[in-house]
Amino acid sequence: MPRVTLVSSPMDGNCGIGTYARSLISGFEDEVNVNVVTLETHSNGLRAIRLYARAAIRAGRTDDDLVHIQHEYGLFGTKWYLLWVFYPLLLLLTQISATPVVITVHEAWNADRVEPPLKPIKTRYIWLANKLIAGTATSIIFLSENCEQKFTTSVPVEDTFQIAHGVYGETVDISESKAKERLGFHPDDVIITELGYVRPSKGYESFLALAEQLPEYEFLVAGGSRGADEYYERIKASAPENVTVTGHLDDDQFHLAFRATDVAVLPYKEVAQSGIFNMCAAYGLPTVTTRLPYFERLETEYSCVLVFDDLEEAERQIKSILTKRSVQEQLTEGLKSFVLESDSETVRSEHIAIYDSISGNAV
Numbered sequence: 001m002p003r004v005t006l007v008s009s010p011m012d013g014n015c016g017i018g019t020y021a022r023s024l025i026s027g028f029e030d031e032v033n034v035n036v037v038t039l040e041t042h043s044n045g046l047r048a049i050r051l052y053a054r055a056a057i058r059a060g061r062t063d064d065d066l067v068h069i070q071h072e073y074g075l076f077g078t079k080w081y082l083l084w085v086f087y088p089l090l091l092l093l094t095q096i097s098a099t100p101v102v103i104t105v106h107e108a109w110n111a112d113r114v115e116p117p118l119k120p121i122k123t124r125y126i127w128l129a130n131k132l133i134a135g136t137a138t139s140i141i142f143l144s145e146n147c148e149q150k151f152t153t154s155v156p157v158e159d160t161f162q163i164a165h166g167v168y169g170e171t172v173d174i175s176e177s178k179a180k181e182r183l184g185f186h187p188d189d190v191i192i193t194e195l196g197y198v199r200p201s202k203g204y205e206s207f208l209a210l211a212e213q214l215p216e217y218e219f220l221v222a223g224g225s226r227g228a229d230e231y232y233e234r235i236k237a238s239a240p241e242n243v244t245v246t247g248h249l250d251d252d253q254f255h256l257a258f259r260a261t262d263v264a265v266l267p268y269k270e271v272a273q274s275g276i277f278n279m280c281a282a283y284g285l286p287t288v289t290t291r292l293p294y295f296e297r298l299e300t301e302y303s304c305v306l307v308f309d310d311l312e313e314a315e316r317q318i319k320s321i322l323t324k325r326s327v328q329e330q331l332t333e334g335l336k337s338f339v340l341e342s343d344s345e346t347v348r349s350e351h352i353a354i355y356d357s358i359s360g361n362a363v
Helices: 016-026 044-060 085-098 121-138 145-154 176-182 205-215 231-238 251-260 275-282 291-302 311-323 325-341 344-361
Strands: 003-008 033-038 066-071 100-105 139-142 159-161 191-194 218-222 242-246 263-265 287-290 306-308
Touching: 003 016, 003 044, 003 191, 016 033, 016 066, 016 275, 016 344, 033 044, 044 066, 044 085, 066 085, 085 100, 085 121, 100 121, 100 344, 121 145, 121 205, 139 145, 139 344, 145 159, 145 291, 176 218, 176 251, 176 306, 191 205, 191 251, 191 275, 205 218, 205 231, 205 311, 218 251, 251 275, 263 275, 263 311, 275 287, 275 325, 287 311, 291 325, 306 311
Parallel strands: 003 033, 003 066, 066 100, 100 139, 139 159, 191 218, 191 263, 218 242, 263 287, 287 306
Antiparallel strands: none
16 A cells, blocks of 8 residues: 655645645555645744745654645745745755655646736746756646646756546535525526636736626625635726625635526636536536636536637627526536546545555556
């Protein structure tokens, strides 16, 4: 049985990375022995530096067969300053002990993400960060082809795997009308929702603009920020009357939001993979998305989303879902196919195979 030190953000429902990690390891049962090291993402300043250094030392000095890190840049603070604390320490200690390091990259940044001013400096900074991540890893797991392409455009990587994010079947068994009532809506309301943490990359300005175009429907921003966040406050302050902004939701309320929703909208500016979409799929929730490579692939391969180029097309796609049974049926069947091929048990088995191979337990 492989022994794994798993490094993740807290698994308390306040972070999608932690929720992913919790769901992943929950099905390992007797096949993997997991020890969790938590990155205290709510800390700042000197306290955060101490805590991240301590996490790196704990993980780097492990007696387990390997270290597995769940990576997202946002876990490392403003301008990723904690990345320069955590990874060099971990690299040093795992090099001394010859402990393999697997890193799951949940998002990938490269020069395409950079905007003026100081574009050359920002591009170099991203390259250095990716170089450090790649240099620390023995192997890297990417959660989509698009994610791998973005990362390897920045720095070359040799030993890589692609494993789907996975659709985890933890859903709430409650009727749509009851879910709407529990969230403060009328059972007959049509609810259009964007779910998840409120970040600039998720295009919430477009979501609010859609709400202004469709005043006959209720719009729901189901999520908050990870702390004091100017962008979140700006979105909240500029929301039209038909938009409800919930702020942070606990697990039960977050699942209620999926059940209460008639159409999900993901107007993202960029995406490598989407845990939020996977939850939409688990609930069979019709979803419209920005035309980005990852979502285009889902549309082409599974017919499980409708994509849009602008707000007018987004409005048409939403109305087609609400008024055309044929569109609803197409999306329903597509989502079923996507869920079947992204089964969580398959994802766990692929992880176990990697662990076995790296730890020398492969048959």
